[in-house]
Amino acid sequence: MAKKIKAKKNGQKKSPLKKTSSSQFDSLLQLIRMTSTIIPDDVQRVILKALEAEEKNTTAAYAMDIIKANMELAQKKSQPLCQDTGTVLFYINHPKNFDQMAFTKNVEKAIVAATKKGYLRQNSVSSLTGENSGVNLGPGHPSIHYHQHKKEMVEVRLMLKGGGCENVSAQYSLPDVTLEAGRDLKGVRKVIFDAILKAQGKGCGPGVLGVCIGGDRAHSHAHAKEQLLRFLDDKSPLSDLAKLEEEVVMTANKLGIGPMGFGGKTTLLGCKIDHLNRLPASFFVSISYMCWAFRRQGIVLGKKDEIKKWLY
């Protein structure tokens, strides 16, 4: 059943772990395994650059060395990079006449199977009783976002976002008197740095920020998180935001927080910012912090629901 496929991503090396699959369920299970165990190439590149940047024989370099070893080991053993396999977030772009309900069932089946195989930890707990469902299903779990597009193909993106980095994510309402942050990009910049300062190493830095300016509270947070689906070397098409994205990373890396908050040169690996319209009365800025163990992957499904292409 499992055959190797040819590398399709810009002539990059093919991974022996990327195998073809024979059904929607198989493809989704593969996607979960790959996402949980392998850091996507664009993120790996930036992490390895950050490792080079740290001074030798420092605690920061020591942490980065362990991070590198961990990426290699997780891939080799096909075991979770991090024991917190996170909130399971699916983003699906599909053509018209796509059966969302049938797809959701297969997603759930794949999650249960992935939990049994240890690609996912038993990570879904009742907020009322504290009971662990044991299979990663329950109210709100998984989180599935469907979006219809004009293309004929089905794209499935998956992000596994751990609790540590979710806990240091933040939302601000501008103006913020304490931070002296007004309703403009200067104010936005101030609250972003406040979030970085407060996060220190608690979100497992060096991290990546997804930021949304505007929207209502819920949409703002969701959109901030969706920025993390962008490639790490991607720039906002809006020049003001592109500038801010770059400047935030540069300045954050002068703060000396460093990997794990041990002190050091790399505090942020990236920052992706977008905006939504707001009401005249509201001005929210939402910041979604992603840890270095940045688990996201995606697939394009072929006609027989096989994995046709890997997206990252």
Add this chain to the structure above:
Amino acid sequence: MKRINYPFTQEAIRELKVGDNVLITGKLFTGRDAVHKYLHEGNKSPVNLKNQIIYHCGPVTLKDKLGKWRVTAAGPTTSIREEPYQWEVIRDHGIVGVIGKGGMGKKTLDACKEYGCVYFHAVGGAAQVLAEKIKSVDGLFLENLGLPEAIWELTVEDFPVVVTMDSHGRSLHDEVFKVSEEALKKLL
């Protein structure tokens, strides 16, 4: 690089200083949110924690066909959530080490000084490197709390950590926070 080996002692713990890279060999007991709440509520610990190290970790565990447990991923979880309880666990149960990530607050730092305990920072997210250091799973307690929340008794070899809060009142986390806060004031 320093080493501490089981059985752990107060004396060995007192010698550790902020910034020390340490390899731990011996026994660890995992315990995170539910365990700390359980102990805080006055319940008796199912294991004697005197002179032991507690590891803030909810591992990924699999049971093989013979019913034997295996830990397949075991990085640290964020420690600050245990800040309300940790000092009490140090005082009442006599633990000499806490492993976690992100650091803890003043209550814990004070307890480390008063009762002789140290905070070890493991690299967050490094679940494979750390799971490899686990040589055996020796016990499972409070399984009813859910597998990630239960107490797992583990034997580890050369488990890599960094001392970020010592028993002399120093905290790397406080120091880095102050430095970064000052730097930010200048850059904003």
